[in-house]
Amino acid sequence: MRMGIDTDKYYTPPAVANRALERAQLVSKPIVCADTACGSGSLLIAAENVLNARYGVGIDSDPHAIQQLRRARPDWRLYVGDLLKRNRAPPTGFPGANYGVDLLVLNPPFSLGPRKYVTVKYLGRSVKCSVAMAHILRSFELFRPIQGAIAVVPESLLYSNTDQHARELLDHNFSFTELLQLSIYTFKGARVNSLFVQIAPQISRRDSSIQINTTQLDIIPVTVVRGGLQMHAFERSPSGARVIHSTALRSIATGGVATISDKTSSTAKGRISGWMLLLPRVGLPNKEAFCAFYSRDEVQLSDCVIGMTFPSKLEAFCVQRRIVANWQSLLSIYKGTGARYITIARFVDWLYDVGIRDCNALKKISGLTLV
Ligand SMILES: C[S@@+](CC[C@H](N)C(=O)[O-])C[C@H]1O[C@@H](n2cnc3c(N)ncnc32)[C@H](O)[C@@H]1O
Incomplete structure (x- = not known):
């Protein structure tokens, strides 16, 4: 388990991030990518390297991580903050971009700590769900990414009762595709069954x-x-x-x-x-x-x-x-x-x-x- 006395600083190894993004099926190259739990920025870097993304937007609740990342990547827009308490996305307009975020890349926190669930607002409803799902829902609500998200999720997010309501809501507009199954040893210091999924917008489920x-x-x-x-x-x-x-x-x-x-x-x-x-x-x-x-x-x-x-x-x-x-x-x-x-x-x-x-x-x- 990714046990949670901290805030889940289990950063994605760059090689794993690259491999997952290489498998994504995207309509076009994303110009703006955002990571709402960006940590050391490995997913945004992979989005640059693999998908040729031009602009990066990152949020993390850890001021130290953001401070370090700002030094390394002064060209990205980086914010300290608790995503689950945010009501608005930061500015996402960039020259030559589509006036918004094209793709979210996420490895959200998983740990509920002593809680059984968290409650978040999504599409005007209160939804009880896991922390990882809460992070995904809030990220979609705030950024409305044109091409959806590529995210690391715990396996349980795909079948647990806790996330059933959230899955049903997402199911109206998005489809989940498994990109890469991860080993329980992928995240240093944590043991968890997790995988990379692509959460893509769908009008038709048969588009592909x-x-x-x-x-x-x-x-x-x-x-x-x-x-x-x-x-x-x-x-x-x-x-x-x-x-x-x-x-x-x-x-x-x-x-x-x-x-x-x-x-x-x-x-x-x-x-x-x-x-x-x-x-x-x-x-x-x-x-x-x-x-x-x-x-x-x-x-x-x-x-x-x-x-x-x-x-x-x-x-x-x-x-x-x-x-x-x-x-x-x-x-x-x-x-x-x-x-x-x-x-x-x-x-x-x-x-x-x-x-x-x-x-x-x-x-x-x-x-x-x-x-
Ligand atoms: C599993 S790490 C992933 C970091 C990075 N995306 C990666 O893949 O390497 C989760 C990150 O979420 C951040 N975090 C935890 N709770 C958060 C919250 N409520 N809002 C924003 N960031 C949060 C942690 O500080 C940590 O950097």
């Missing part, structure tokens, strides 16, 4: 094994928008809307929409804002350049770009994941003898086949039914 069969899928709504701005004929204006052409999709995926410098006062079809995914209409798409992002300000899509807009980042990333899982099939509907292209109708039909519904197409269908 998508067959093109809509009857098996949960349906995700999107709004498909065709860009309309002709690149050879638009008025540039420094205070206008950013113009997104297909050649800019890669730079947006790596550096965010702020990398676009072309702006216009011309207004054409395809003015969108909020959470979006973009694909070229002409020329084959590139998986590396296909990444959901947020723009508070309206952007203007060129006539070589197709956009999809979403009410929230969760839908945006679920659609990204589903499209990436069907990438070869997407490429096959780009046709033509010269530059390959896709039509909106063909794209909307294809989306339908993978369980993604275009709201505009649905409106047209319901309009027809009413006539």
Whole structure:
């Protein structure tokens, strides 16, 4: 047992952290990673090394650990605090990131001490659970990580009565996948049956094994928008809307929409804002350049770009994941003898086949039914 007279300073050996993160199935590279019990920072370091994460956010109740880590990693945002008493996440906006945390990496404290359970707030409810589960729930509540978490958990968290209620709540939106079983000797000074799990957001439980069969899928709504701005004929204006052409999709995926410098006062079809995914209409798409992002300000899509807009980042990333899982099939509907292209109708039909519904197409269908 990881017996708890201290606060569980059983740090993850770097080699174990690396091995676990190498097994994670992620939709895209996480830009911002957070560890809410960061200790010596080994999981954040592994996230940098293995997943290429660019920014680290860490919290730990141990001031000494944070002091040491601040010296070693002045570029990370590090906070002393008791996660279970926190009501707000620290600031998580970083340049070129998705205005939030992409992935949590956690090895939470396990020790209940003399207590049988702790009580935490999650989704407006009071939940009685183990300390490790409490830490996971509070971390999800505070950070709402786009791609969920990779966490070390005691085996009991997956089946105990104590954590049953919490598991049922998480089950609505997340799936647990075992990444790496750990030996009872993994943590120096502690003997515990534990494992690394990935807790990934799910709209569909079948995302990872998508067959093109809509009857098996949960349906995700999107709004498909065709860009309309002709690149050879638009008025540039420094205070206008950013113009997104297909050649800019890669730079947006790596550096965010702020990398676009072309702006216009011309207004054409395809003015969108909020959470979006973009694909070229002409020329084959590139998986590396296909990444959901947020723009508070309206952007203007060129006539070589197709956009999809979403009410929230969760839908945006679920659609990204589903499209990436069907990438070869997407490429096959780009046709033509010269530059390959896709039509909106063909794209909307294809989306339908993978369980993604275009709201505009649905409106047209319901309009027809009413006539
Ligand atoms: C098992 S260690 C994990 C450290 C690090 N994430 C790693 O994997 O090496 C747990 C850490 O949680 C911290 N901790 C314990 N209770 C906490 C709380 N309520 N809030 C924040 N950190 C806490 C401890 O100080 C310790 O550094």
